[in-house]
Amino acid sequence: MMNHIRNFSIIAHIDHGKSTLADRMIQLCDLVTAREFKDQLLDTMDIERERGITIKSQTICLPYTARDGNTYALNLVDTPGHVDFSYEVSRALASCEGALLLVDAAQGVEAQTLANLYLAMENDLVVIPVINKIDLPSAEPERVTFQIEEDLGLEADLIQMCSAKNGTGVAEILEAIVTHLPPPKGSIDAPLQARIFDATYDSYRGTVISCRIINGSVKQGDQIVLMSTGASHRVEEVGLFRLRKEPCKQLSAGEVGYILAGIKSVGDAKPGDTITLRDRPCAVPLAGFREVLPVVFSSLYPIAADDYEDLVAALEKLQLNDAALSFQKDSSAALGFGFRCGFLGLLHLEVVQERLEREFDISLILTVPSVRYRFTLTDQTEIMVDNPAHFPDPSKIARTEEPYIKASILIPERYMGAVMNLCMERRGENTNYHYPTPGRIEFTCELPLGEVIYDFYDRLKSITQGYGSFDYELLDYRSSDLVKLDILVNGEVVDALSQLVHRSNARERGLSACEQLKEEIPRQMFKIAIQAAIGTTIIARTNVSALRKDVTAKCYGGDITRKRKLLEKQKAGKKRMKTVGNVEIPQSAFLSVLKRDAD
Template structure:
């Protein structure tokens, strides 16, 4: 789709945001003929809600690539979920022309890559950073540095990016620019006066920021005449054109209609279309050194253009791929089952379509005796799980049950054989030597008054304190080693409630450790219900069992016979509740009379109930599964201490 509203200086809409006056230069260089010295590739790193997408909006307006009348808030966040939750999930890349005040005669090309800010989407951030030479470190002037900002800043430092520290939201009454400028300066290693102060909402200081990007971010370095090499940093699925691959050209040039080769798979395709985002797609003849743009080859499967892969020309192509990218690995697994079994093919199709857009999503079919056919799906973290589930329900109209999230365990038996367990039902029976679970290094940033409650929470979750640093007199950074299983449930909610929402959390995987873990099974009338099985720490198993059997007793309707609900570890029952039988009043017809007559009728009823119990089976209603696996207190009971 050709963009119908590429900025035209003759049609300027009236501006309402004060200093934001479009300054689009007339002589915008073509993507295939841009001098690399005029290109600046940068991204914006920020915590959720620190105003990253709003700053991107102002930049779009100020450079004039989006006219005022087409402007909407969070212009680059295209998904409904992104806009509703106020988070960025997919990376976006935009080409912005800018004539800096220090050199107005030369139009520079700024390629801005808008990256996600949430801990689950760190892999999106890492691939975007690899495509940049500089980064804008954006911090809210009212809230200060958060854990996620810190994690992404370290990623940027590892990539040797030029860092421009910026304080946003300085127009807020609660802003403390002096205090946080000092914090930022200490972190980045600059003077507090070097920290730019902007207001993305009003546009104040955004033009100075763009000038500074031109001044401080280095131009891309690449060999113009070398074989073409471009790095894929994102790919999205378009229902009309197939896969749209976003690339950053490192060496050489890619031209329209030439044949290209993906270096990891060796697959070759014809370049049907090539161009840049401004921010709508705009076709071009080619992309030169340092440019960021998109390729369309007509391929229908996103897995054909893997993120981090190198694209080269088929004829006289490069022999060495670009290094430095690893495949994202799922950390959390959950079972997704359609409420209506006949929706299974639709669920498979929906997951296939989502996988086209999401390289980190993995899934395989599985069957549960209780829930029927479904999929075991691997996610990067809880937000990723939440977003995928919401997209399945919203975009594909599916009603789903999600089982409690699990991490990946490694079980070593006494005969030294190994099992990898992503589902409690796969937990092996028999003589187990060791169980290994993944551990993470968690960093919590919070006001100093909450140190006690944070440490208490981490101790109860089997955490080990690594260290503590004071960032300023009232903010502290606490580092813990925690089992991932303790984090993936309600740790984040608990942390927020114990710190009145002031703490922020970031974590990174650091390997595995041995733990005393057991599998708790729930038996209904003597039969295991696989959907309710859970792997928990030995100390928490009893509490989990008691809580779940009590919950099920309320949810399962009474039968014509007595039904025991038991929680067991192996063959040892640790908790039990009984659902009393519904019985007919067989003595209703007996008025007075001999007791032996009544006893005979009661004995007969008892025999019937016993026979029923032997052949009867208990149907667990769908509502019970939904309540235990999905609802807050149900899932909370299943969540607490796994």
Template sequence: MKNIRNFCIIAHIDHGKSTLADRLLQVTETVSERQQQAQVLDDMDLERERGITIKSHAIQMDYNTNGEDYVLNLIDTPGHVDFSYEVSRSIAACEGALLIVDSTQGIQAQTISNLYLAIEQDLEIIPVLNKIDLPNANPEDVKDQIVDLLGCDRDEILSASGKTGEGVPEILEAIVDRVPAPSGDKKAPLQALIFDSTYNAFRGIITYIRIMNGEIRKGDMVKFLNTDKEYYADEVGVLRLEREPRKILSTGDVGYIILGIKTSTEVKVGETITNKENPCDKAIEGFEEVKPMVFAGVYPIDSEDYEDLRASMEKLKLNDASLTFEPESSLALGFGFRCGFLGLLHMEIIQERLDREFGMNVITTVPNVSYIAHTKKGDVFEMHNPSDMPDPNSLDFIEEPFIRAQIITKSEFVGSLMTLCMSKRGMMTNQQYLTSDRVELTYEMPLGEIVFDFYDKLKSISKGYASFDYFQIGFKAAKLVKLDILLNGEGVDALSTLIHFDNAQSFGRRMCEKLKELIPRQQFDIAIQGAIGAKIISRETVKAVRKDVTAKCYGGDITRKRKLLEKQKKGKKKMKQVGNVEVPQKAFLAVLKLD
């Protein structure tokens, strides 16, 4: 056990975690030349296309130094704020962390928030300065920032380049020297933590575990502490580039276990596995339940696919524990699910994965956040959907979730970023200069304002230099109204939104204009209206497709023309009573990109 080291790699987006992980695998010869490619651990097509890590990936390396063999278990984690739950789970399975900082960009918001996660779990932090081979690298200044942040000595900071491989052997030496060996008792009853799982069509659910105490052998009977269910350990092993079966896994090991479970709801991340014969007395302190930030309805395009969609979502939840969903129905879209996501990127990735991995074609409704409604009778309840809103006469007030946002940027962009935050109803609580040209802005703002396009605007205003991180701080009362969209007087529940009173008028007008472009013309006029309660605040009309019925009347009496027009008018009126308006899929998506 003294020769095992478990560590993860944490950093902000694009600071070179996956590239550095590639070099570590290359130097330890875990990956052969034939298997070597960029982002070895990112095995999803989506991750390669976008150049981001979505899932944390575990892999085991062998390393020999001073005549001793060491086993290094590496977990590469995502950097995007939407996948921070992956990071917190990876950290729970480790004793040490490599904190990677880009020497051209310096410390950014996600660097700080991931660092705090690691410090809370009492991990040994090894700071690494990456990308030192770039001509615009500024290692001395960035080292000062790291010393300020961590309070470590300058000599403790390692310099490396993931691209050229410079400094990688020193990182491996530092991991062996500085990261503590796992603590635990081999003789104690088995106690293992599930930190991830994945679904395999042939083997059932493959569960990734970190063993805290005791050991597990192939063929053991194990049980889950929280659900009290018992299983037969069909196969245990370690995670190399492929899964490698072993006879036994003992304390400190990170590996996988196949229990032949077919129903995806039985495995929960954070669950404790123990031995049936000799169980441990208490569960491991798992991680906190995930709190979804953004809610949206996901509906199958064909209502017959509802059960398939449920099965796909359950399999996806195994692999992404931060997804939450519950069934709901909509008048416009039929049966579907109300899903909770950690952010808009998370929502986009889930939609893409449903399409690629399970062939599910889905419609996603307008995303929103959860609100708390207080009625005049004193009842309090949560609203995840605008249709849950009580009658305006019985409503007392609504509270919306607020976040504390930290933005780190170059000082030249401060003015325009302040304007952006103020337009999103943000209030500045702090402004701090980290160096002469880097500023940290702290804002308190409503979560509902940032879920749409805040991040994109932040990046474009700051030319990609600003970084953004946020966490929820509670609920505050707000003047919110429900904006309904009516087509020929019929409400479309999937397009209704909860919005702040000050923005309702302009948003309603823009929405009607956009829908006018997207809804195809019919044989009758379509009235598109934005309404708050009974009050109409905006209107557009999609004109009917008309045939020129008077074309055959050349000259002659005007009454002949009028007779034909009246006849057409009656026909249109009759058609309007029986006709229904199809809202195209594009309309649901366009509402998200309104600006």
């Protein structure tokens, strides 16, 4: 039985055609009729379809009759392509024996192609390279074949050519999976060991655990234990993933499927955790379990204060489906009550914001995204701060540190100067580069994460005209000169606009925020000062001019003192008005500051 199972993933850089290839495979295995078929079959969210990206990994079991006459169960564990979701990719790969490494025939090997290949190698997977989009006018399969041999060190004999869009070569890929990928190992008689690689939430049945059975078997009625928490649950149903969930009698060693056990939230079934039986437990959990840690933090506030209770319910429901989302209560003098949320990256933040606004119909304001900084105080205690509101007293800070990443950037040679300037602007260090193939440069650079989370990826795409690709991994914390930048409107600190920034960037960031606020805040009857400050030191300022009534319009001729008297009276009134005037900051002003000026 195990000889007729193949577990594999499709890994690639974003937009190299993973979902399209999966669609063709599903059609070839007759799992979907022509009438029911739609593009991106495995992508279930509207956002995934609109953006053309995979956010949640999906799984499907394909029954394939090979040319040798045998029917094989091909378990495809689909993976996201974006760097923010690389944790999901690593968990999915740990559940497979092989991987299809997809490379675009026009774009060639890119940053995340390399990163995903390294992940596959770490898991000792057999890798079959596939060159996709060979039907494009700009396709250069010979050049890409050379890149795969030289850059990736993979054998040219294994390379499969295909066009997932029109189905050319997909049957040959299925044959290559059966021929070149090894069957799973494991013993059906050993105690149950199953690795969780994903979990989703069903409103009627609770958490649906996606798992790979390494050893043993599990069936309805078994008492299972999640080894990281020790929680015990009774199995209600097990089954295989087709286009819909298909119940079966039991899941055995080597198979990929789902388990329903009445688990109340996705957070209880953590990816990488090991499932075993309560009555006959395995000796040790499978290697590879670790907590997924957020790296980007932002506060969410409802635009209408009445929506707060709806936001509470929406975040709790969303966390059931997205275990990587973390949140805690927060409040702001300017924006009222909200939540401080942790995300895996900026794309994760955008996806969560969009899902909250679409699925739950809540309009939101986000504060400036920040990362988690480490402060050592004069009494040698260490604290982690991700919210400017919790910035410690500067007189008590002995040392400040910020997280660094190692960025890998693959670009055509002609953009080298512009990309190097961008990295230098963002305080890059230890830069080096090499030429993997003629005309292409792999550029590595160590950058502060706080400088990357704003618009680094957008700027990179702009200056390389879309040809640059970017991947990163977290390194460590390094000493840095951090300050808290406050924005004052009419002398009052607007806490929602406070930021933690490096001292060298403080004036530029403060001036940009002041200028954007000036454009958005409507003029009043008195002059409004918009200032950026570090502590009590003002480092940038701009003014919103007052609306003025022409009080001298009624003066025809006569002595100048009459006009002066009227102007002085108006000036005194404006001064008095400024001391008691309250400036209402429109919601658009907060949003404009969050969108950092790209110039």
